[in-house]
Amino acid sequence: MGNNTKKLVISGITILVFILVLYLFLPFIFMGSAAPFFVIHNHDVKGHEVAVEVFDQQNKSIINETYSLESEGDFSQARPLSLRFHREKREYIFKVTMDKQITSTVKIEIPHSHTLVDIWLYSKNYESGEIVPISMETESIV
Structure with missing residues (x-):
C-alpha cells in the first residue's frame, strides 16, 4: 500500500468514527442523560x-x-x-x-x-x- 492510500484509509476511518460518536452522543448533548428505568x-x-x-x-x-x-x-x-x-x-x-x-x-x-x-x-x-x-x-x- 502506498503512503497516500494509507492516509486515505486512516482519514476514512477517522471520519466514520467521528460520525458514529456524533450519532450516539448528540442526543445527550441536547437532551441530557437517560432517565432512571x-x-x-x-x-x-x-x-x-x-x-x-x-x-x-x-x-x-x-x-x-x-x-x-x-x-x-x-x-x-x-x-x-x-x-x-x-x-x-x-x-x-x-x-x-x-x-x-x-x-x-x-x-x-x-x-x-x-x-x-x-x-x-x-x-x-x-x-x-x-x-x-x-x-x-x-x-x-x-
Missing part, C-alpha cells in the same frame, strides 16, 4: 420488600431484583446500558410483587430513554379516592 415510591408508613421483574419484547427477563424500602422511602433503578441508547418506542412487562403477597403485572410502553416508570406502593387513586397497593405509570423527564 424505574422509581419505586413507598407511600406507606411501613417498610416493604419489593420484587421487580421486567421482561422485554421477546419476553426475556432483563431485570429481576428485590429491594427493601423504608417507610415513605423511594428507590431509583438506573437504566441498563443496553436500554440507554434506544430512540424508538418499546414495550416492557413489569411484574411487581410486594412482601411476597401482592402482585401487579402491567405492560408499559416506554417511548424513549427519557421516560421512566413510576411504581407507587399504597398510593391514593385520585379518581376513586381508594388506596391502591401497587400502581404503575410512565413519566417523561425531558
Whole structure:
C-alpha cells in the first residue's frame, strides 16, 4: 500500500468514527442523560420488600431484583446500558410483587430513554379516592 492510500484509509476511518460518536452522543448533548428505568415510591408508613421483574419484547427477563424500602422511602433503578441508547418506542412487562403477597403485572410502553416508570406502593387513586397497593405509570423527564 502506498503512503497516500494509507492516509486515505486512516482519514476514512477517522471520519466514520467521528460520525458514529456524533450519532450516539448528540442526543445527550441536547437532551441530557437517560432517565432512571424505574422509581419505586413507598407511600406507606411501613417498610416493604419489593420484587421487580421486567421482561422485554421477546419476553426475556432483563431485570429481576428485590429491594427493601423504608417507610415513605423511594428507590431509583438506573437504566441498563443496553436500554440507554434506544430512540424508538418499546414495550416492557413489569411484574411487581410486594412482601411476597401482592402482585401487579402491567405492560408499559416506554417511548424513549427519557421516560421512566413510576411504581407507587399504597398510593391514593385520585379518581376513586381508594388506596391502591401497587400502581404503575410512565413519566417523561425531558
